[in-house]
Amino acid sequence: MKYPQIKFYGNNAFILEWEQVISTKVHNNVLQFQNYLTNNYSNKIIELVPAYNSLAVYLKESVQLNKFIEVIKKINIEASEILKTERFLVHIPVCYKSKFGLDILEISRQKKISIPEIILRHTALIYPVYFIGFLPGFPYLGGLDELLFVKRKQQPRTQVLAGSVAIGGQQTGIYPSDSPGGWNIIGRTPLQLFSVTKASSLLKAGDKVQFYEISEEEFKTISHQIEMGEYRIRKEILDD
Amino acid sequence: MIKLLTSGLFTTIQDRGRFGYRNQGIPVSGAMDMASATLANTVLNNVENEAVMEITMLGPTLFFEVDTFICITGAIFNPILNGVEVPMFKRVHVKNNSTLKIGAAQQGMRGYIAVKGGFDVEKILGSYSQYKGVTNLYQLKKGDELSLKQPKVEGFQISEDNIIKKLSSEIYLEVTKGPEFDMLTTQEQEILLNFKGVINPQSNRMAYLLGNILNINPPDIITSAVQPGTVQVTPSGTCIVLMRDAQTTGGYARVLQLTSKAIDVLSQKQPMERITFLLKN
Numbered sequence: 262m263k264y265p266q267i268k269f270y271g272n273n274a275f276i277l278e279w280e281q282v283i284s285t286k287v288h289n290n291v292l293q294f295q296n297y298l299t300n301n302y303s304n305k306i307i308e309l310v311p312a313y314n315s316l317a318v319y320l321k322e323s324v325q326l327n328k329f330i331e332v333i334k335k336i337n338i339e340a341s342e343i344l345k346t347e348r349f350l351v352h353i354p355v356c357y358k359s360k361f362g363l364d365i366l367e368i369s370r371q372k373k374i375s376i377p378e379i380i381l382r383h384t385a386l387i388y389p390v391y392f393i394g395f396l397p398g399f400p401y402l403g404g405l406d407e408l409l410f411v412k413r414k415q416q417p418r419t420q421v422l423a424g425s426v427a428i429g430g431q432q433t434g435i436y437p438s439d440s441p442g443g444w445n446i447i448g449r450t451p452l453q454l455f456s457v458t459k460a461s462s463l464l465k466a467g468d469k470v471q472f473y474e475i476s477e478e479e480f481k482t483i484s485h486q487i488e489m490g491e492y493r494i495r496k497e498i499l500d501d
Numbered sequence: 502m503i504k505l506l507t508s509g510l511f512t513t514i515q516d517r518g519r520f521g522y523r524n525q526g527i528p529v530s531g532a533m534d535m536a537s538a539t540l541a542n543t544v545l546n547n548v549e550n551e552a553v554m555e556i557t558m559l560g561p562t563l564f565f566e567v568d569t570f571i572c573i574t575g576a577i578f579n580p581i582l583n584g585v586e587v588p589m590f591k592r593v594h595v596k597n598n599s600t601l602k603i604g605a606a607q608q609g610m611r612g613y614i615a616v617k618g619g620f621d622v623e624k625i626l627g628s629y630s631q632y633k634g635v636t637n638l639y640q641l642k643k644g645d646e647l648s649l650k651q652p653k654v655e656g657f658q659i660s661e662d663n664i665i666k667k668l669s670s671e672i673y674l675e676v677t678k679g680p681e682f683d684m685l686t687t688q689e690q691e692i693l694l695n696f697k698g699v700i701n702p703q704s705n706r707m708a709y710l711l712g713n714i715l716n717i718n719p720p721d722i723i724t725s726a727v728q729p730g731t732v733q734v735t736p737s738g739t740c741i742v743l744m745r746d747a748q749t750t751g752g753y754a755r756v757l758q759l760t761s762k763a764i765d766v767l768s769q770k771q772p773m774e775r776i777t778f779l780l781k782n
Binding site for chain 2: 268270271274278281283307308310312315316317319392394395397399401437440457460461462465466
């Protein structure tokens with residue numbers, strides 16, 4: 262793997278940064294380094310925040326930043342054993358009916374693509390999860406079909422409902438909670454992206470996502486199953 | 502039990518922050534003026550991470566159905582207990598059936614009220630700090646009732662005579678270079694370090710906006726981690742200082758980083774006050 266550039270970030274943190282490219286190849290370096298640090302230095306680190314091509318390392322107050330960076334510089338990444346964490350392909354059900362997909366008709370008109378084709382293109386690809394940010398549980402997904410690139414709305418909505426699946430510029434994403442938002446909404450998933458009680462996000466950096474279409478009936482059924490605690494998320498282990 | 506007879510302008514419960522969940526998009530949060538919040542606990546011989554009440558510009562009026570000790574720190578208020586003025590930065594005995602009126606800040610922006618033992622409020626993901634989307638309650642309202650914990654340590658230790666606390670009138674915010682500082686031209690670095698930022702009234706727990714557009718052309722960056730105290734410059738030259746409720750990632754150039762002490766200082770600045778950055782070597 263490539264060795265990152267190290268940038269100071271205050272008295273207790275630094276950023277590891279790879280080339281300025283959004284790609285899974287670059288991102289794999291981020292994930293590998295994240296694993297390496299987690300496995301070897303968790304006693305010195307409060308937490309790590311991965312992004313597309315960078316990894317923020319927040320150190321415990323007792324750790325001397327300069328000394329720790331010297332240690333990091335000496336890591337022989339090639340020789341170190343990189344332990345892989347479990348990564349998943351998560352299948353996310355989405356109802357694309359205009360009741361949920363408030364902007365799907367407008368996108369269809371604007372891009373001159375039929376609604377079934379929008380759905381087909383949106384569900385055909387597998388999206389890498391680069392990281393979680395912006396809101397608790399909000400996944401930054403890559404790899405949207407170019408034909409589905411749609412500019413953010415001029416006037417953001419004051420309230421976008423949790424589970425809304427949307428397109429903003431060159432990205433697709435899912436709103437984990439009710440919040441203001443300027444992305445174009447094409448559907449909604451009944452799944453919960455973030456649970457405070459379980460302290461966990463449905464997705465994590467390194468996972469992958471594929472959407473599949475469900476009817477309004479199925480949306481109701483899954484919502485009910487989730488409420489009852491009976492729903493099993495469809496996911497499989499990635500072994501790449 | 503302590504009841505809010507009025508809520509004040511913006512009142513929340515905070516501690517020293519929520520750590521370990523930033524990779525899930527959860528902000529750190531915590532008291533804006535951390536040193537003042539910690540001091541309030543210290544005076545009462547509480548654990549320093551105990552939950553305190555953070556009040557903003559206009560404080561609440563509280564009714565105590567409990568006999569306890571309190572300490573008020575931070576911005577300068579004229580707290581009145583049952584019609585009698587009580588001191589700040591000292592422990593104050595509050596008897597059952599007392600009314601405490603905090604009133605408006607005379608100087609500074611945020612005050613902290615600690616109670617002996619701490620507030621017994623929901624602890625989510627290891628922290629009492631209230632944040633919308635994480636804690637069920639994210640702002641205290643009129644009529645809310647708060648329980649108190651049984652103190653872990655009885656009595657008091659430190660001598661209050663040693664506490665001389667004046668609110669800092671410092672206009673300099675101590676900073677270190679941010680990850681993108683070296684990507685600015687020498688001239689742009691000078692502009693930034695000579696900047697006199699005017700605090701915009703829209704500033705809040707998430708970010709302070711500083712007025713006067715900077716004539717800086719910041720580098721484009723790919724979205725990456727940000728933290729409380731990060732100074733960002735947008736492509737249009739707006740200067741933003743992220744505060745305790747900052748998002749975990751952001752897409753603007755991170756040109757400077759405030760020290761924790763500087764975050765405390767800034768969080769006590771009122772709208773229209775001016776600040777300037779002071780680069781530490």
